[in-house]
Amino acid sequence: MIPLEDNYTDVIGKAQRGLNLSDSLLAEKAKVSVEQLRKVKEGEPIDEILEKIAPVLGLGKKALLDLAKGLYYPQDRGIIPGLFHFNTRWEDMTVNSYLVWDTTTKEAAVFDTGGNCTEMLDAIKVHGLHVKYIFLTHTHADHIAELGRLKRAVGAPAYCCELEMISGTEPFSPGKEFQLSHLSIRSFLTNGHSPGGVSYYITGGEHKFVIVGDSIFAGSMGGGNYSYSDALKNNKEKILTLPDDTIICPGHGPLTTVGEEKIHNPFFAFS
Structure with missing residues (x-):
């Protein structure tokens, strides 16, 4: 089973870089502390913080939360003809x-x-x-x-x-x-x-x-x-x-x- 290329912190990082948002600016726009944001980006999937930063980053809340909780992996299709x-x-x-x-x-x-x-x-x-x-x-x-x-x-x-x-x-x-x-x-x-x-x-x-x-x-x-x-x-x-x-x-x-x-x-x- 090939692992997902990105985890939820990778997704946050890509969106943040794409929108050119520093940690301080993202925290300000999401109304969270820089420390709370740091914890999430270091791998602590805090639902409340993820729900606040997702819309600022243009990300779907549920999809981001599911990814953070390890709830998404695409269906295994086995052998595919051709x-x-x-x-x-x-x-x-x-x-x-x-x-x-x-x-x-x-x-x-x-x-x-x-x-x-x-x-x-x-x-x-x-x-x-x-x-x-x-x-x-x-x-x-x-x-x-x-x-x-x-x-x-x-x-x-x-x-x-x-x-x-x-x-x-x-x-x-x-x-x-x-x-x-x-x-x-x-x-x-x-x-x-x-x-x-x-x-x-x-x-x-x-x-x-x-x-x-x-x-x-x-x-x-x-x-x-x-x-x-x-x-x-x-x-x-x-x-x-x-x-x-x-x-x-x-x-x-x-x-x-x-x-x-x-x-x-x-x-x-x-x-």
């Missing part, structure tokens, strides 16, 4: 990469490389898959660490958003659609965590997938390093408007769904 999820080590963390394929023709696409692509290459060989595309969600080091090795091994071109180009990749404009046998892959810009972050919505198979990189996680989202407001807007308007049963494949942490994140993600759940 999808392999790889979780590999990169320095002091783990990172996800994915292999999606048409189960009838075995034509496949890779999404990011993770910190080590050995397991992915083994799966390609064992299942007799033919990789047609390599897609990058963004170009942070943990997501592209094995790009050279992967390209050499599978002989497929690598595609990257034109807003975030790196050597050895082919540029494309977000909105471009790709065909993978019976599967359709639609790209759309979900920047905010990075300048050219892209998500890929895959339909035509037994399940709908969206490969999102670090745009959104189960119970959290990637930090708005490039633009916090754009990150929030893109997640709300482009990812969470997809059908509820769409499986979200994030860059870190476990798989989730659009429906689950609309209810349980503190950044987006306000009921």
